[in-house]
Amino acid sequence: MRLNLSNRESGTVKAAINNYGDSLKEEYECPCGKGIVVYERDNIVGHKHRQTDCHCKDCDKIYSFNRGEATPKN
Numbered sequence: 001m002r003l004n005l006s007n008r009e010s011g012t013v014k015a016a017i018n019n020y021g022d023s024l025k026e027e028y029e030c031p032c033g034k035g036i037v038v039y040e041r042d043n044i045v046g047h048k049h050r051q052t053d054c055h056c057k058d059c060d061k062i063y064s065f066n067r068g069e070a071t072p073k074n
């Protein structure tokens with residue numbers, strides 16, 4: 001299922017001299033509406049990172065998350 005985007009931040013990150021990258025943070029409403037799902041992505045040379053965290057105990061048990069998409073666990 002698609003989640004509703006509630007907040008989005010993006011920016012440029014200075015990681016080291018002559019080493020710039022961009023970062024992105026998106027917050028989504030969780031499926032039950034009581035918590036949030038946070039997606040973070042850093043795209044810096046030598047440091048690529050992306051992760052999705054669900055800050056809702058209930059939904060974290062039921063769904064697995066990938067950015068703004070929730071998939072029911074079996």
Ligand SMILES: [Zn+2]
Nearest residue numbers: 030032056059
């Ligand atoms: Zn929830």
